[in-house]
Amino acid sequence: MDIILGIRVQEGTIIAASKAATRGISILKDTDDKTRILNTHNLVAFTGESGDTVHFTEYIQANIQLHTMRENDLELSPSAVASFVRNQLATSLRSRKPYQVNVLLAGYDVKTNTPTLNWIDYLGTQTELPYGAHGYAAFYCSSLLDRHYRTDMNIDEGLKLLDDCLEELERRMPIDFKGCYIKVVDKDGVRDITK
């Protein structure tokens, strides 16, 4: 029932992830951060089987950071990170107990100065998208995004569109997801702009 949403705009990529940590019918926590910073220009947001999610993303995070340390602070590009994550999930899928984790990767490629949003599910499907979501957020928001997304949007317009999406979710979802953390990845790196 977690919500993760991503919108790519001109100068960066915006990610929203719900704050509620749930187990069965109970909400355990309303300050759960479903994102991890991989390196200065890459952020991952995740949903799926609880336990698997944190374990998997922290494993990815450790490996990306190890790569940075080994290669004299040469950071992996968003597309390299996406391929690595996809590869890990695809390998896991063919093991005895696969990770049930879906992720959105927000990145900013400093070589080409382009923001990216990568959508990857537990089956290892990977696509680069202008906007995307996993789980219920996709059902409620896809139509809104299809109608109102433009390729020439700036951060503020992107955030306004995101607000509309979140309002729709609040209105239509039968469950309280306790609001969202909102983060932006752009040329300056990752920043939290949660209201």
Place this chain on the structure above:
Amino acid sequence: MSRRYDSRTTIFSPEGRLYQVEYAQEAISQAGTAIGILSTEGVVLACEKKFTSKLLDNDGSAEKLYILNDNMICAVAGMTADAGILINNVRVQAQQYLKTYNEQIPCELLIKRICDVKQGYTQHGGLRPFGVSFLYAGYDDRYEFQLFTSNPSGNYSGWKATSIGANNSAAQTLLKKDYKDDLSLKDACNLAIKVLSKTMDASSLNSDKLEFATLSLSKLEKGKTVRKIWKDEEIDLLIKESGVLDEKKDDDE
């Protein structure tokens, strides 16, 4: 006294040296020369073929130049059989990186990985070190054109122009004298021929004794490289055009 430490690669002598590693390096300094020159438009690798015979059936493939991946070529000095093992390993590593990250491996990273293998054989018991030095020509989008060497000890270093193998110090002196930062690829090719013509023992210079390769950027596709191992006719033409044969004649007279 030192004999006692000769046979073991992994044991230091009382003077703090690893004899087997030094011997491997010595073996390389007798092998055919290979030189590499960095230019603004690409990298040149040129090697001297030591063993030539009329009876040798030449299938046209280079024996000391190898393609490592889409962005790198290398030249070998030393035992070619040892090089084969390392090159096989490198090619696998490069493809493995490409498979996981969907990006070409950065040059230095690939070289670091080969050197880790080389280093391993100077430390882990019972084996001899790899008797090869490499010259690598590479391109990546971070540092563009690059030239590296590595030796049996597992050390590597980056250069603008350098040489390995026989007469390498003479070649380096010549390169130091004639190298300029704004060399074009054509200039670099001519410089390579010139240096080889002076460091090689052979009196006449021709394609039988030379191998030549260049790495440059493709004109058709942005960011793609062209790795070219030259044909005999092209080498002969280059020798003729560079005019080194005429100079030689003058010297003789």
